[in-house]
Amino acid sequence: MAIAKKTNQIVEAFELWRKNRLSRRSATPQALRQQAVDLLEHCSSSKVNAMLRISGTQLKQWREAVEPSPTSSDFIRSPGQGAREPVANDHLSVELRLCNGAALTLSGDISQALLVAMIQEVRS
Structure with a gap:
């Protein structure tokens, strides 16, 4: 539920900015880009594009220009980043x-x- 609430807050922040910006050509604030x-x-990027009403090109440019903020403790490291490979006896x-x-x-x-x-299937 926390993710859904956070997502709604971000959508509302984008809508508020759109209502209060000086012109349609105003640059999106850095804080909104980060969010x-x-x-x-x-x-998925297509879901973010649709929810925030932004183009795929914008999101791609923001992703390349903005460092994602540190993630919470539920971050999963890929095997190439030092995480150990799961062992068959591990309970995951x-x-x-x-x-x-x-x-x-x-x-x-x-x-x-x-x-x-499974993750690839969910993201597609």
Whole structure:
């Protein structure tokens, strides 16, 4: 639910800025750009584009120009970043929270390949 609330706040912030900007050509404030980029941690780029009514080109430029803010403790490191490979005997528990507030929890013996395939399927 926290993600859905945060997403709604960002959408409202964009709408408020649009209502109060001096002209249609006013540059999007840096804080709003950062929030849009941060949403990519939880939503696909097409979903962010639609929710915030911004173009894919804008979001791509912002993503390249803005460093994402530090993530919370639920950050998952990829194996190339020093995280250890899961062992077959490990008990894995994964929780996926979507922008709409829905959550999916998986636990048990889940291979990395299965997890990657599921994430790719969700993002498409």
